[in-house]
Structure formats: structure tokens, C-alpha cells
Amino acid sequence: MSGAQPVCLPVGGCLPLAELPRLDYERFSRLLREAVQGGARVVSYFARPETDGLTLYAVLLADGDGRIALLRTTLGESFSSLSPELPQLQLFEREIAEQYGVRPEGHPWLKPVRFHAGWTGAPDVWQREAGRHPLVGDMAYYRVAGDEIHEVAVGPVHAGVIEPGHFRFQCHGEEVLHLEISLGYQHRAIEKILRGGPHPATVYQMETAAGDTTIGHTWAYAQLLESLAGVQVPQRAQVIRAIGLELERLANHVGDVGALAGDVGFLPTSSFCGRLRGDYLNLSAEICGSRFGRGLVRPGGVSFDLEDARIATLQQRLKVLEPETCGAIDLCFDSPSVLARFEGIGTVSAQDATALGLVGVAARACGLARDLRQHLVPAVWTAAFAQPVLEEDGDVYARGNVRRREIVASLALLGYFLDQLPAGDTRVPVRELAADSLAVSCCEGWRGEVVHAAITDRDGRIDRYKIVDPSFHNWSGLALALRGQQISDFPLCNKSFNLSYCGFDL
Amino acid sequence: MLSIVRERLRQGHRTGKFPKVEPTLSDRFRGRPQLHSGLSPQQREQAVAACPFGALSQGEQGLRIDLGRCLFCADCPAAEQGALSFSGNYRLATRRAEDLCYSDEVYRLADALNERMLKLFGRSLKLRQVSAAGCNACEADLNVLNTLFFDLARFGIQFVASPRHADGLMITGPVSENMRSALLETYAAVPEPKLVIASGACAIAGGPFRGSEEVCNGVGDLLPVDLYIPGCPPHPITALDGLLRLLGRR
Numbered sequence: 088m089s090g091a092q093p094v095c096l097p098v099g100g101c102l103p104l105a106e107l108p109r110l111d112y113e114r115f116s117r118l119l120r121e122a123v124q125g126g127a128r129v130v131s132y133f134a135r136p137e138t139d140g141l142t143l144y145a146v147l148l149a150d151g152d153g154r155i156a157l158l159r160t161t162l163g164e165s166f167s168s169l170s171p172e173l174p175q176l177q178l179f180e181r182e183i184a185e186q187y188g189v190r191p192e193g194h195p196w197l198k199p200v201r202f203h204a205g206w207t208g209a210p211d212v213w214q215r216e217a218g219r220h221p222l223v224g225d226m227a228y229y230r231v232a233g234d235e236i237h238e239v240a241v242g243p244v245h246a247g248v249i250e251p252g253h254f255r256f257q258c259h260g261e262e263v264l265h266l267e268i269s270l271g272y273q274h275r276a277i278e279k280i281l282r283g284g285p286h287p288a289t290v291y292q293m294e295t296a297a298g299d300t301t302i303g304h305t306w307a308y309a310q311l312l313e314s315l316a317g318v319q320v321p322q323r324a325q326v327i328r329a330i331g332l333e334l335e336r337l338a339n340h341v342g343d344v345g346a347l348a349g350d351v352g353f354l355p356t357s358s359f360c361g362r363l364r365g366d367y368l369n370l371s372a373e374i375c376g377s378r379f380g381r382g383l384v385r386p387g388g389v390s391f392d393l394e395d396a397r398i399a400t401l402q403q404r405l406k407v408l409e410p411e412t413c414g415a416i417d418l419c420f421d422s423p424s425v426l427a428r429f430e431g432i433g434t435v436s437a438q439d440a441t442a443l444g445l446v447g448v449a450a451r452a453c454g455l456a457r458d459l460r461q462h463l464v465p466a467v468w469t470a471a472f473a474q475p476v477l478e479e480d481g482d483v484y485a486r487g488n489v490r491r492r493e494i495v496a497s498l499a500l501l502g503y504f505l506d507q508l509p510a511g512d513t514r515v516p517v518r519e520l521a522a523d524s525l526a527v528s529c530c531e532g533w534r535g536e537v538v539h540a541a542i543t544d545r546d547g548r549i550d551r552y553k554i555v556d557p558s559f560h561n562w563s564g565l566a567l568a569l570r571g572q573q574i575s576d577f578p579l580c581n582k583s584f585n586l587s588y589c590g591f592d593l
Numbered sequence: 594m595l596s597i598v599r600e601r602l603r604q605g606h607r608t609g610k611f612p613k614v615e616p617t618l619s620d621r622f623r624g625r626p627q628l629h630s631g632l633s634p635q636q637r638e639q640a641v642a643a644c645p646f647g648a649l650s651q652g653e654q655g656l657r658i659d660l661g662r663c664l665f666c667a668d669c670p671a672a673e674q675g676a677l678s679f680s681g682n683y684r685l686a687t688r689r690a691e692d693l694c695y696s697d698e699v700y701r702l703a704d705a706l707n708e709r710m711l712k713l714f715g716r717s718l719k720l721r722q723v724s725a726a727g728c729n730a731c732e733a734d735l736n737v738l739n740t741l742f743f744d745l746a747r748f749g750i751q752f753v754a755s756p757r758h759a760d761g762l763m764i765t766g767p768v769s770e771n772m773r774s775a776l777l778e779t780y781a782a783v784p785e786p787k788l789v790i791a792s793g794a795c796a797i798a799g800g801p802f803r804g805s806e807e808v809c810n811g812v813g814d815l816l817p818v819d820l821y822i823p824g825c826p827p828h829p830i831t832a833l834d835g836l837l838r839l840l841g842r843r
């Protein structure tokens with residue numbers, strides 16, 4: 088019977104829209120609930136105006152088999168919010184409310200996400216004045232009242248060289264009762280300007296959606312176009328992408344461990360890792376001329392090949408970097424005074440992590456086996472990738488230690504890829520995209536999963552593009568981690584998540 | 594303690610010799626573009642049309658490039674058509690927006706601040722960094738200047754936590770609508786006299802997001818800029834070179 092089950096796709100697959108049944112909202116929500124109860128989670132959730140009305144798409148993923156399941160339904164001017172039962176939907180529903188002016192009735196936390204005007208001219212859910220740009224940060228903040236309660240507001244401009252965002256703490260003395268995070272300062276309207284694309288500028292906007300995750304986002308974008316165009320990327324190109332991805336992970340993980348050490352005043356690891364991070368960035372530059380992997384991944388493959396001499400240089404430099412990296416990092420993890428500051432701080436329980444739909448390092452630090460590298464093409468991944476790195480405790484230590492162990496694993500993966508680089512082409516042309524189709528692609532970036540989805544119109548142009556950066560799921564995790572902590576531990580907790588502002592704001 | 598000393602010995606001394614010794618960059622590094630002469634008007638037109646960011650235009654002396662808009666793309670269609678090629682020259686910073694544009698004239702690198710400003714800032718320059726919708730690559734590669742290799746502090750330059758302590762702003766990002774007022778307020782909070790540095794294609798002219806209704810296409814229309822540092826993101830050496838030129842150290 089049509090609509091009795093979600094429609095399934097492999098990771099990176101594509102489907103003609105006509106094959107996706109339009110369910111009524113009740114059945115849609117029942118199937119969604121059942122899927123989540125059965126262990127799946129929502130990796131993307133977005134709407135698109137269609138002739139039948141505003142259509143809601145749910146993209147689910149089961150970590151066990153890596154299959155994507157799809158559902159769709161039509162929304163009226165309002166719909167009944169599923170967030171009370173499925174907290175992992177709370178931001179997605181707010182996002183849809185802000186973009187299309189539809190109200191998720193019964194949403195427990197209905198606030199703007201990015202502070203932009205609606206996309207369709209429909210009346211604003213928060214009655215913000217039409218025709219004017221909404222005031223960023225203008226919303227009702229959660230407040231704790233009481234004689235000894237004080238509020239601390241930080242940002243958007245922060246003390247360090249970092250991106251802007253606003254944090255509000257409700258404190259009792261040093262203790263944080265609640266942290267509310269309000270973002271949107273970095274909003275550049277990426278999804279909106281992609282309509283009618285891909286445009287000549289699109290790939291550069293994908294590379295900079297979250298500029299520290301250039302490979303992750305561009306990989307997801309390229310894979311999406313490839314599946315819509317029905318193109319197979321040559322093995323060699325896939326492995327070169329994988330090399331870029333692991334270098335990106337190494338640079339960021341090494342930098343993060345250094346930053347964590349710096350935040351507890353352990354300077355040797357902090358300064359060594361600062362330098363080592365730069366060395367990994369320089370390896371990316373060795374491959375494509377850019378320390379951030381700009382220009383490497385392109386739809387159809389990669390734009391730089393690795394000659395034998397270059398491979399040898401990379402191998403040689405990695406051989407020197409590996410012991411230096413491990414030495415620098417072990418120093419801090421062997422130091423009792425550092426561990427005393429890492430352990431038991433900023434804990435998120437596995438239960439909360441599951442409910443919120445955390446991903447990537449933050450999820451694996453709570454024991455959740457969420458690592459899309461298990462399911463990625465090419466086959467060389469599955470051959471080389473052992474198992475997701477898991478820790479149990481969900482605290483700063485666990486998030487740090489996941490990174491430390493993933494650094495070792497990434498170095499091994501890199502060694503393998505450089506050794507086993509298959510011969511062949513590095514790029515094939517990507518021509519017309521399938522019309523009226525939906526495609527979903529995923530990549531395990533260094534923070535966590537990057538999920539892109541696109542729907543094409545009848546001319547094969549992109550009509551709706553949806554980006555989910557791992558930070559979209561994980562900022563709520565940071566807010567929760569702060570409950571009951573000392574406010575002075577905020578920088579440390581924040582570093583242990585190290586989330587993207589622009590990846591969230593888009 | 595002993596293990597720390599042992600590790601310290603293994604890690605060695607890492608501070609680079611720049612600016613005394615020139616840096617070694619990847620052979621694939623894309624530095625200042627060289628425009629090729631001898632193209633037909635039609636070829637030039639094609640090159641102009643092919644750049645998605647409007648970095649190329651038709652000048653009196655042939656093709657003209659605006660490094661404030663250029664992203665140094667690996668797959669630059671104009672380069673593929675033979676209209677330009679990238680050199681390894683990392684020196685890109687200028688004092689004026691018009692100096693970012695060139696055809697075949699000499700590229701006018703940033704010169705030093707005037708005597709009065711040099712007296713104030715020449716040996717100690719404190720900057721407040723503001724990211725205004727930067728993608729975190731520009732920010733990260735400025736942060737890198739604090740690491741052992743670049744060791745920015747040895748030049749008397751420092752990023753500080755408050756605009757009240759700063760002599761100027763180092764701005765990254767195209768300035769989103771949502772950051773516009775925070776940026777202007779931060780600028781207002783810096784005591785006079787003050788400097789503004791626009792670092793990266795976004796801050797100069799909007800970068801990859803030029804034209805989006807949610808961005809201001811850089812700081813140019815909002816604040817007076819004293820130093821432009823091109824790139825997407827600028828290489829840390831490019832930024833450092835620019836800062837040293839501004840302070841009359843190069």
C-alpha cells in the first residue's frame with residue numbers, strides 16, 4: 088500500500104519526486120514517530136512551497152544500516168508541533184516557521200532562529216513588522232526570577248578572534264541554571280541565493296558555508312549534484328577527497344585539543360598544537376594550494392591530482408608530524424591537573440544526546456555510534472575505516488578524548504589512502520540534473536555529519552536546497568551541558584564542542 | 594615535568610624567520626594574478642563574463658583585475674582561458690581600494706602610516722578583531738598569527754579582548770545585515786585615532802556572498818578602511834606582510 092512505509096534511499100541517492108507519496112499529516116507523524124522509536128533520527132527536515140501547498144519533507148537515517156528514509160506531507164497555515172515528543176525537531180520546526188510563516192502549534196520554544204524576513208511574504212509568526220529587516224536577537228529570552236538570580240549576557244562580539252553569537256546565562260552565584268544561545272548574526276542567505284542554481288558562484292558559497300569545513304560541505308554538495316546527474320565519480324577522485332577530509336579533521340581536532348589545553352592553562356600542549364594545526368593546514372595547501380582545501384572538491388571529482396612525488400612528500404611530512412602530534416597531545420592527557428579540569432565538566436547524558444539528536448564528536452562522546460564514515464562511498468572507506476570512536480561519559484574529557492583517538496585513527500586512514508591511491512581519472516563531467524527529483528547526500532565532517540538535500544524543478548534547476556551543518560543539532564547540546572556548571576567553565580565547555588556559527592546561520 | 598621538558602626538546606624551536614627570510618609556500622599556492630597581454634577583445638570579454646565575482650573588467654590597457662573581489666579560485670575560468678595565471682607572490686595588501694585594481698601597471702603595495710600614526714602605533718598596535726559573517730577561515734588564519742611560527746607579538750601587534758583597549762579593528766566577513774550595528778558599535782567604542790583593516794575578500798567587497806540581500810558587500814560603505822588584505826582567506830603571511838608594511842617594517 089502506498090505510504091505505509093517511508094521510501095528508502097542509499098546515502099547519496101536520488102529519487103523522482105513522483106515516487107514519494109504525499110501523506111496526510113497524521114500518518115506522516117505516526118511514521119516519523121515509529122521510525123524514531125525504531126532507532127532512526129531526523130537528519131534533515133525542511134519545507135518547500137508546491138502547487139499542493141507548503142510541503143514538508145523529513146529525511147531520516149538509521150545509523151545501523153546507513154539507509155535514508157523519506158517522508159512528505161502538506162502543511163496548512165499551522166500544524167501541530169512534534170517537538171514536545173521529538174525534541175530533535177525543535178529547531179527544524181522553528182526554522183520552517185521563520186521561513187514560511189507557518190506556526191507549529193504547541194511548540195514549547197517557538198523563537199526565531201536566524202532573524203531574517205520570511206521567504207514567501209506570508210505574515211510573520213512573531214508579528215515582526217513586514218517590509219523591515221527583523222532586529223537580530225529580538226526575542227523573549229527565558230528568564231529565571233528570584234532575589235539572588237543574575238543574568239549574564241555575552242556577545243555578539245566576543246573576546247577572542249571568533250565568530251559572533253549571543254549567549255544569555257541565568258545564574259545563581261557562579262552556578263548556571265540555564266544558558267540560552269541566540270544566533271543568526273552570520274546569516275548570509277545561502278539556501279535562498281541557491282534557488283534557480285547551481286550558479287557559477289554556488290560552489291564557492293558551499294566551500295564557505297562553514298569555512299572550516301570546506302571539504303565536508305563541498306563533498307556533500309558535489310555528491311548531491313553527481314547523484315542528480317547520475318554520474319559515477321572515479322575511485323581515484325574519491326580517495327583524494329577522503330584524503331582532504333581527513334586532513335581537515337586532523338587540523339581541526341589538533342587545534343581543538345590545543346585550545347582545550349589552553350583553556351585550562353596547560354601551555355605546552357596549547358602552543359605545540361597551535362603550530363601542528365598549521366602544519367596540517369599546510370598539507371592541504373600542498374594538495375590544492377589552499378590551507379582550507381578551497382578548490383579541491385568539485386562536482387564530478389577533484390581539481391587536483393596527486394603525483395607520486397607529491398604523495399611521497401605528504402607521506403614524509405606525516406611521518407614527522409605523527410610522533411610530534413601524539414607527543415604534544417599525550418602530554419596533556421597524562422597530566423593529572425588537566426584531567427581534573429576536564430573530567431565531570433559539561434556532561435551531557437546519552438539520553439539527552441539521543442533526544443536532542445546530537446551528532447559527530449559530541450554524540451560519540453556520549454557513547455552514540457554516529458559516524459557516517461561507516462556508510463560512505465567509496466569502498467576504500469569501508470575497507471579502512473574500523474569503527475566509530477566512542478567514549479561514555481559525555482563530558483569535556485570525553486569530547487577531548489574522542490578527538491585524541493580520532494587523530495590517531497585519521498593518521499592511520501591517511502597512511503592507508505596515500506598508500507592505496509587507485510589509478511585513473513580524477514574528474515568526470517557533470518551535465519544536466521534530473522528534473523523534479525529529490526537527492527540527499529551526507530559526509531562525516533570533522534565536527535559531525537554534514538547533510539545536504541536538494542529538490543529540482545521541472546527544468547532540472549535547484550528549487551530548494553537544504554543544508555544541515557552538525558552545529559545545527561549540537562548548539563542545544565552545549566546549552567544543556569552548561570546546566571549546573573560554573574559560569575567560569577563556559578569557555579572550556581564551548582571549546583569542547585567548538586561549533587560553527589556560520590554553519591548554523593547559513 | 595620531565596616529560597614536558599623532553600617533549601619541548603623534541604618539538605624544537607619553531608618561530609619562523611619571516612620577515613628576514615622569505616617563506617616557503619606550496620608550489621600550488623595561488624598568489625598575485627598576472628594578466629596576460631595579447632588577448633583579442635573578444636577573448637577579454639569572455640574572461641570578464643566568466644568570472645562569477647566581477648573581479649575582471651575591460652580597462653584601457655586591456656584586462657583589469659580587482660584583487661578586492663578576486664577569490665584566487667583554483668578553477669578560475671579566466672585562467673583556463675589563458676587570460677591570467679597565478680604567481681607565487683603573497684604580497685597583496687594595499688592602503689587604498691583603487692590600488693587593488695591593476696592592468697599592467699606596478700601593483701602599489703601598502704605604504705606605512707603617516708609619521709604621527711607611526712609614532713603612536715609603530716611599536717605597539719592593539720587590534721580588536723570583529724567577525725561580521727566571516728566563514729571562520731579568515732578568522733582562523735588570523736588566529737594563527739598568534740601561534741609559535743608567526744609569533745605576532747614579537748612585532749608589537751596583538752589582538753585584544755575589548756575595543757576599549759584597541760587601536761583599531763581588524764574586520765572579516767561581508768558584514769551581514771545582522772552584524773551591521775554590532776560592528777558599528779564596536780567601531781564607535783574604539784578610542785580615536787583608530788585604524789580599520791579589512792581582511793579577506795568578504796570584508797573588502799562581499800567575497801563569495803557579494804550581492805546577497807543579507808550582506809553589505811564588505812565594510813567599504815560603512816567605515817573608512819586603512820588597509821586591505823586580499824584573499825579568500827588571505828594567507829597568514831599575506832596578512833602579516835600587510836601589517837608590517839602598515840607599520841613601516843617592510
Ligand code: SF4
Pocket residue numbers: 643644645646647648649662663664665666667668669670671672
Ligand atoms: S580567480 Fe575567481 S574571482 Fe579571481 S578572476 Fe578568476 S574567477 Fe574571478
Ligand code: SF4
Pocket residue numbers: 295298726727728729730731732765766767792793794795796800801824825826827
Ligand atoms: S574571504 Fe573567504 S575565507 Fe574569508 S570569510 Fe570570506 S569566504 Fe571566508
